Amino acid sequence: MLLKYLYFSFICVLERVNKTTLIYFAPISLYMKDLSIVIPTYNESETIANTLFQIDEVMKSTDINYEILVVDDNSKDGTQFTVIELTNRYPVRLINRYKNHGLSQSVIEGIKKSNSDIVVVTDADLSHDIKLIPQMYQSINSNNDIVIGSRYTKGGGIVDWPTKRRVISWGATFAARVLFPNITDPVSGFFGIRKNIIDNADLKPRGYKILFEILGKTNWNRVVELPYTFTNRKTGKSKLRTETILDFIRQWINIAGYKKGRAYSEINKIKNFAIVGASGILVNMLILAMLKESGVPLIGASFLAIEISIITNFLLNDHWTFGGEKTNKDFIHRLFSFNSIAFGGMIINMAVLALLSFVGIYYLIGNFIGILAGFLWNFLMNRKITWNN
Ligand code: GDD
Ligand code: MN
Numbered sequence: 001m002l003l004k005y006l007y008f009s010f011i012c013v014l015e016r017v018n019k020t021t022l023i024y025f026a027p028i029s030l031y032m033k034d035l036s037i038v039i040p041t042y043n044e045s046e047t048i049a050n051t052l053f054q055i056d057e058v059m060k061s062t063d064i065n066y067e068i069l070v071v072d073d074n075s076k077d078g079t080q081f082t083v084i085e086l087t088n089r090y091p092v093r094l095i096n097r098y099k100n101h102g103l104s105q106s107v108i109e110g111i112k113k114s115n116s117d118i119v120v121v122t123d124a125d126l127s128h129d130i131k132l133i134p135q136m137y138q139s140i141n142s143n144n145d146i147v148i149g150s151r152y153t154k155g156g157g158i159v160d161w162p163t164k165r166r167v168i169s170w171g172a173t174f175a176a177r178v179l180f181p182n183i184t185d186p187v188s189g190f191f192g193i194r195k196n197i198i199d200n201a202d203l204k205p206r207g208y209k210i211l212f213e214i215l216g217k218t219n220w221n222r223v224v225e226l227p228y229t230f231t232n233r234k235t236g237k238s239k240l241r242t243e244t245i246l247d248f249i250r251q252w253i254n255i256a257g258y259k260k261g262r263a264y265s266e267i268n269k270i271k272n273f274a275i276v277g278a279s280g281i282l283v284n285m286l287i288l289a290m291l292k293e294s295g296v297p298l299i300g301a302s303f304l305a306i307e308i309s310i311i312t313n314f315l316l317n318d319h320w321t322f323g324g325e326k327t328n329k330d331f332i333h334r335l336f337s338f339n340s341i342a343f344g345g346m347i348i349n350m351a352v353l354a355l356l357s358f359v360g361i362y363y364l365i366g367n368f369i370g371i372l373a374g375f376l377w378n379f380l381m382n383r384k385i386t387w388n389n
Pocket of ligand 2: 233
């Protein structure tokens with residue numbers, strides 16, 4: 001043991017001088033494994049030993065040949081030393097980092113330095129259901145590109161989380177789902193990937209949401225989600241800070257604008273949907289003017305103008321915005337669905353206007369915000385219901 005410490009301290013000094021990453025080559029050999037489990041850590045000395053024990057218990061009951069890679073950002077609490085001690089007991093390697101501190105950066109480094117084609121990422125604090133790891137491995141092995149442990153799919157959940165964390169998580173999940181409408185938990189910290197999907201990907205790892213980055217920047221085809229219940233950590237502290245939220249906003253913009261990525265086509269749909277919406281205003285005005293001039297009473301003329309513009313909007317969206325989309329609804333059902341959702345959008349528009357006027361906001365500004373809210377509603381609901389795929 002003493003020798004190990006000496007060796008490690010010696011390399012630490014060396015590495016500090018060189019400012020590179022240290023990999024502690026544990027007694028486990030370097031040949032390829034079936035599965036690598038990457039665990040990013042920062043000040044997890046209270047949790048890491050138990051986590052490795054629990055993972056080993058789960059993995060021992062399978063015939064998957066695995067390794068664990070703990071990727072530590074040179075913790076102040078000695079996490080790295082605990083891990084080195086544990087190399088006697090478990091097939092674990094330590095990557096100790098000195099540069100470019102960060103959760104996402106650590107995960108990517110761990111994935112790249114793993115000795116397997118299949119990698120599962122999980123936290124050190126046992127918030128994730130590690131019993132799913134073998135199933136995640138099987139899922140990738142049977143040809144999926146990404147498998148996500150999801151809190152928000154049927155059967156998943158969250159326990160013991162303070163309201164503030166729930167709200168932040170809900171906001172991030174909602175924003176990320178706009179870009180990946182078919183994935184319920186695109187910001188999960190618990191996932192598996194086939195390693196080769198990140199080869200040559202233009203990843204800019206930063207912040208907490210590394211899965212979101214992978215979804216946005218790699219060429220995946222098959223993603224599946226497995227439900228699990230997220231439990232709050234029992235010991236140690238969450239490292240989430242305000243900056244993490246800013247990182248996420250920057251990342252969202254970056255992914256939304258990434259032309260080669262999956263999310264870009266979603267952004268395009270939103271853009272086209274907005275253009276169609278604007279065309280609807282013109283149609284509405286034109287029809288209203290025509291009817292009114294030919295003597296139709298205003299209310300009736302307005303009703304017809306609205307209905308006709310809804311129909312032209314529908315036709316344009318059906319052919320253009322969502323033209324390439326598979327859908328399980330026939331034409332009449334789509335039209336009916338679009339129409340009902342538009343009605344909901346109108347109610348939302350009016351409700352926001354009323355609410356904002358009530359709190360003293362100038363009515364035209366209130367209406368503008370109401371239009372945006374209605375627009376968002378219309379897009380998301382139609383995406384989910386009318387042109388679902
Ligand atoms: N190497 C490294 N560097 N590890 C870090 C860093 C860092 O800067 N910051 C955090 N970690 C490690 C922690 O030690 C822990 O193992 C894991 O990353 C998650 O950190 P927590 O601080 O426990 O995160 P959380 O519980 O608030 O959030 C988790 O759940 C979210 C919802 O699924 C994370 O997994 C998030 O990525 C996830 O979005
Ligand atoms: Mn945690």
